[in-house]
Amino acid sequence: MFTRQLKKEVEPIIESIYNDPFIQGIIHGDLKKEAVKHYLKADSLYLNEFAKIYSLLIPKLNDREGIQFLLGQIDFVMNGEVDAHYTLADYAGVDYKTVIEEGEWYPSSDHYIKHMYYNAYRYSDASFTICAMAPCPYVYQQLALKIAERNDLEGNPLKPWVDFYCTNMDELIGHLDRWVDEFSETASDEELNILRKNFVESCIHEKRFFNMSYNIETWEGY
Numbered sequence: 001m002f003t004r005q006l007k008k009e010v011e012p013i014i015e016s017i018y019n020d021p022f023i024q025g026i027i028h029g030d031l032k033k034e035a036v037k038h039y040l041k042a043d044s045l046y047l048n049e050f051a052k053i054y055s056l057l058i059p060k061l062n063d064r065e066g067i068q069f070l071l072g073q074i075d076f077v078m079n080g081e082v083d084a085h086y087t088l089a090d091y092a093g094v095d096y097k098t099v100i101e102e103g104e105w106y107p108s109s110d111h112y113i114k115h116m117y118y119n120a121y122r123y124s125d126a127s128f129t130i131c132a133m134a135p136c137p138y139v140y141q142q143l144a145l146k147i148a149e150r151n152d153l154e155g156n157p158l159k160p161w162v163d164f165y166c167t168n169m170d171e172l173i174g175h176l177d178r179w180v181d182e183f184s185e186t187a188s189d190e191e192l193n194i195l196r197k198n199f200v201e202s203c204i205h206e207k208r209f210f211n212m213s214y215n216i217e218t219w220e221g222y
């Protein structure tokens with residue numbers, strides 16, 4: 001299956017994100033609070049756009065069930081995933097709603113968000129956008145499962161963040177994979193290559209997003 005191949009190809013990228021300082025800080029429960037705050041400012045805006053991009057996919061789908069599923073996902077992104085953000089805000093000792101007021105699309109998140117929008121407007125088939133979006137749940141799920149495997153999170157204040165991404169992503173990933181695998185059966189080699197590139201690039205965007213947060217990247221810091 002096409003998506004299985006994609007996932008195999010990005011294993012080294014996920015491994016490298018795992019070794020980066022943001023995820024290591026989560027594992028050791030000592031992630032610097034400034035990095036958490038910067039992440040929250042960027043991610044609250046990223047998720048708003050993610051929800052809006054789902055809404056752009058609705059006209060591209062023809063099955064009722066798929067449309068229904070996307071509506072549920074819009075709700076999850078807007079209202080469910082906030083739980084993971086509250087865990088981080090508590091850890092950083094800040095009020096979530098106050099901290100995100102100062103958020104911006106910093107350079108790396110700006111690039112990632114525009115990568116998804118480009119595909120939504122450029123291609124009529126939803127699969128191109130889905131390949132740019134799928135690393136969002138997939139990379140977090142894989143990182144969370146890898147962290148949880150260590151079995152050393154007792155007493156770590158960030159454990160609920162890890163648990164959240166271990167348990168909430170499966171159904172979504174299944175849906176996204178099915179759409180892309182179905183499209184891939186009739187896609188040309190050129191189209192398959194764009195799908196592959198979109199998926200790989202978004203995994204790299206995920207890496208850059210964590211590093212952006214850790215390094216407090218801003219437009220001022222050029």
Ligand SMILES: Cc1ncc(CO)c(N)n1
Nearest residue numbers: 043046136137140206209
């Ligand atoms: C940037 C980014 N990628 C993935 C997720 C997981 O949904 C998230 N919250 N933010």
